[in-house]
Amino acid sequence: MKTPRRIASLTALAALAPLALAGCSSGGGAGGGGDVDSLSIVDYYNNDPDKSLVQAALDRCAADLGVSINRETVPGKDLIQKVLQRASSKTLPDVLMLDNPDVQEIAATGGLSPLSTYNVDTSGFADGILEAATYEGEVYGLAPTVNTLGIYYNKDLLQAAGVQPPTTWEELKAAAAKLTEGDRYGVAFSGIATYEGSWQFLPFMWSNGGDETDLTSPKVSQALSLWQDLVTGGSASASVINWSQADVKDQFVAGKAAMMVNGPWQIPALRKSPDLAWDSVKIPVREAGQESVAPLGGEVWTVPETGNKAKQAKAAEFVECISSDENQLALAEARFTVPTRTALAGEYVSRVPEMASFTEQVAxxxxxxxxxxxAWPEAATVIYDAIQLALTGKASPADAFKQASAG
Structure with a gap:
């Protein structure tokens, strides 16, 4: 379920949104018009190299549009509270970056302006990311790049064991068992009791036809049975219930896991270990012929309702610019993410071959x-609670979801 703090924050935001509409962002009044020479921006890329890489894209758009920018970066955990504060003081930014699962919640408060108001072209984008930015039939933002999950594998270990990268659950279990030796496990993943654990579970659930609208279905529990089998069979550490995705990466880099479930944001860290030969494949499916379906991660750039129509129109141009082909390719190549315009996939993979499986997975x-x-946060909580129950042996996979749903 949503935490009380989360519910309170969103309720307060909904109440404050009408106040924000009567106010304005930096400069201009409720009906502000005329030339726009500056835009304020809030995002949570507050650490290098991401901060500077995104800054380069922002600077390109500022130059293209002939505006200066006033950028504020905040920690991701503080962003929603920052939006609340800015709404209360009637100083919402002209351009607001949001984690994609938050877009619909903020749009529901009336705090965002639909891009159709400004005739922003949303054609050619991956369906999944447009879906994330859509509320009641309106698209509220664009994401220049996204990320997802895949299976990394240690090429040397698989070759020595005569194991092929797995494409099905049975192949995954067989490979993981064969690769488990001494203090090395065959596979590592994050089953932690946070959204990270739910995020890592989704591709196994979705690829099997499981659905977050019915978490007690057999197709959902089958996916959890796979994870339980890997742990109880000794092919994955029982510590996965405590591991974040960064911890999983550390296990893989240290040679204590031959395979891992993780995302492309780990590539810079993997590159720091030149002796580690690795590659990646899409998330395995239960049966050959099923489609591998993983979740989309990434940030969406939006236009808040500030009351200054001229600035909102310019902000919409800025959002469109950030997601231009040039910026998508530049950001994706620099940050190991995937362009959201599907037509760019071929060119991108030719530039960054390491991203081939992730680009295919994004499709x-x-x-x-x-x-x-x-309502997604409630389902996410049920998922990670059920994972904890099953992997600690407190419930069968089917019962784990029933208990977590009832709680």
């Missing part, structure tokens, strides 16, 4: 909020 990836919208 069928889904938004976490696509079906449940604002």
């Amino acid at each position: 069928t990836a889904r938004s976490r909020t696509g079906k449940l919208g604002e």
Whole structure:
């Protein structure tokens, strides 16, 4: 379920949104018009190298549009509270970056302006990311790049064991068992009791036809049975219930896991270990012929309702610019993410071959909020609670979801 703090924050934001509409962002009044020479921006890329890489894209758009920018970066955990504060003081930024699962919740408060108001072209974008940015039929933002999950594998270890990268669950279990030796496990993943654990579970659930609208279905529990089998069979550490995705990466880099479930944001860290030969494949499916479906991660750039129509129009141009082909390719190449315009996939993979499997995975990836919208956090909590129950032996996979749903 949503935490009380989260509910309170969103309720307060909904109450404050009308106040924000009567106010304005930096400069201009409720009906502000005329030339726009500056835009304020809030995002959570507050650490290098991401901060500077995104800054380069922002600077390109500022130059193209003939505006200066006043950028504020905040920690990701503080962003929603920052939006609340800015709404209360009637100083919402002209351009607001949001984690994609938050877009529908903020749009529901009336705090964002739909891009159709400004005739922004949303054609050619991956369906999943548009779905994440859509509320009640309106698209509220664009994401220049996204990320997802895959299976990394240690090429040397698999070759020595005569194991091929797995494409099905049975192949994954067989490979993981064969690769488990001494203090090395065959596979590592994050089953932690946070959204990270739910995020890592989704591709196994979705690829099997499981659905967040019915977490007690057999197709969902089958996916959890796979994880339980890997742990109880000794092919994955029982510590996965405590591991974040960064911890999983550390296990893989240290040679204590031959394979891992993780995302492309780990590539810079993997590159720091030149003796580690690795590659990646899409998330395995239960049966050959099924489609591998993983979740989409990434940030969406939006236009808040500030009351200054001229600035909102310019902000919409800025959002469109950030997601131009040039910026998508530049950001994706620099940050190991995937362009959201599907037509760019071929060119991107030719530039960054390491991203081939992730780019392929994005083509069928889904938004976490696509079906449940604002109710997604409740489902995510049920998922990670069920994972904890099953992997600690407190419940069978089927019972774990029933207990977690009832709680």
